[in-house]
Amino acid sequence: MIKPHGGRLINRYVKTGSVAPLRGLPRVRLSEVALSDLYNIADGTFSPLTGFMRGPELGDVINRNKVNGVPWTIPVVLDADKAAVNGLKKGKSIALEGDDGKVVARMELEDIYTHKKDEYALKVFGTRDRRHPGVNLAYEMKEYLLGGKVHVFRKQDNVKNYLSPLEVRKIITDKGYKSVAGFQTRNVLHRAHEYLQRCALEHVDGLFLQPIIGWKKKGDFTADAIIKAYREFISDYYPGNRVVFGTLKTAMRYAGPKEAVFHAIIRKNFGCTHFIVGRDHAGVGGYYGKYEAHDIFDKIGDVGINILKFKEPLYCKKCDLVVTEKTCGHGPEYHQEISGTLVRKIIKNGHQPKHKIFRPEVYKILLKEFKRKHLFY
Template identity: 45%
Template sequence: MVSRPHGGRLVRRTVSDNTRERIVGEQHEYPAVTIDRGTAIDLENIAHGVYSPLDGFLTGEDYESVLDHMRLSDDTPWTIPVLLDADEPGFVEGDAILLFHAGTPVARMHVEDIYRYDKRHLALKVFGTDDPEHPGVMKVHSMNDYLVGGEIELLNEIPNEFGRYTLRPVETRVLFRERGWDTVVAFQTRNVPHTGHEYVQKAALTFVDGLFINPVLGKKKPGDYRDEVIIKAYEVLFEHYYPKDAATLATVRYEMRYAGPREAIHHAIMRKNFGCTHFIVGRDHAGVGDYYGPYDAWKIFDEFPDLGITPMFIREAFYCRKCAGMVNAKICPHGGEHHEKISGTRLRRMITGGIQPPEHLMRPEVFEVISSFEKPFVE
């Protein structure tokens, strides 16, 4: 049976067409706050239950509890604070406000709490560092000085060019039931697939009924693969190498925090809400640079025996010339001189130079897809 939503209920914070038209028609009567794209995406994830049990942005009580205990104030596991920051507000607690993105009202918010916060404390708790070179820390220090907590109602979604690949938790749960999948393992990715990814995914699939490949679409670092390249690469991989009755592909919009261990828990919670029972946790999951140890994201799951989704720790794959296949350190008896590790940096360098990677590192069909794009990487 697919997993229960985190916190016991799948949140839906959308409104009817009539309510939307009425609120938008009265928009000039509400105080307005402009939000960035990442916050607008967080809004959608709240409204469609990806962040269940959150009904809105964190109030001060929940904010402090998440920072200090990695749990909401009701003791539900939660590791990443989902926040709305604002300039000195022209509204008070109890007001309803409208949130705008790119000139469009995207949500109405019922203000429950307005509070100040310490940016350095936030960065240290969530990222384990206050180094301004860390992309998450950099984002925190660019935030406004006030946080606003309260429930939201989604009015409009921001444009989604990959809408046909987007499934909400209510939809994936139906899909999994229709396919008869009682156990489902999720794999999050922000890269095109190489044979190491394929090995890990299929190794996990041997233990469950279904595999849910869930690429993250959204803001990425320079050098990352573009969203459309990732999708097309997985399409061709699914066409030729995946069992159609045991694997499915759907995207989620999400702005990476690069918070390492804490974000690994957050990613697991998101897939639990999609209905997954298992989650593949990668080496240095959600990491960046050298801020986290390679297996810190595995260790943190020991602190959450009540998480409600089973982490799967599958060791990093490499190609062994003696074994003549993809293996990992647990199953391969041969020395390092026989091993060829898969380096994302090396693969990018080869692709940029127009060199096709060896077939044991990347499927030829995947390379052909990448090569069909004039600019496959974020600049």
């Protein structure tokens, strides 16, 4: 079994009885994004992180792509406004509460620092353009950041199809997989995804399909639509003993190559030996090059998971197959693009995507379960 990032799987859950009394501690309310990341720290999804990043750690991440000496590319931070920060002291504990006002964790407050949003945006996303959804989200954060270890004593509830890293690792052991490829998505699956997944399955013992269901930009598919479509597709088409399905609740950052590294590290923590990276992974608009998310793995040092780099799958009219530039000799005039953006656009406009790029069965599932407008955020 592959080791988690940094060597061991972090567990920051504690029993209620074992936390120091929380009464009287100053309270900080978590945003939706921070709350889901608190749980990702707690269950080891973000190993080796044990808390929200302190100033020097954030500096290491955005300037050197490292945390605790291992590769790491995406900040995991807790933001707070001036009123919340007033009266807080470094070295003391604070209580973290969810949006229902219930305390979920204690944090050892090790650092309070200013959120330098321009630098953050430029170094993480490569742009300060607020039309970029990840950049906009960063600018909407509050003006201070709090760092320190967390002790979490309430489990996350109501996350559909959630499996923890420990649970997925147990499934991998029980099924006897020697190799597992992780697949990241924020879309309902189309034929290009299917092509990549089947190619990977030819190569490895198991496939771990894990869509992101946290915060996403307006216009993306809803979590329910993705889950429903995947579950039905898997049971109707894939060999059940070779596919594991679970969801990952964290925000999409749309940080392209840096987020590809982040996504790979997360799947390593779930026990994957391989990770699939296609065209413009976690990209948005035209901010990143088509294969920048491939190239970053050559620059960043060993992440400790095998990266399966795939060229863009296209439908070729002449081959009458889904192909890539590596497997088909025909020119662009024969090629039809297959992308989540295209599929969403066709469905939003009230049409059914052609079966060569999108399975009619998946389209039927979506329309049976959801009104068209409820398919998207």
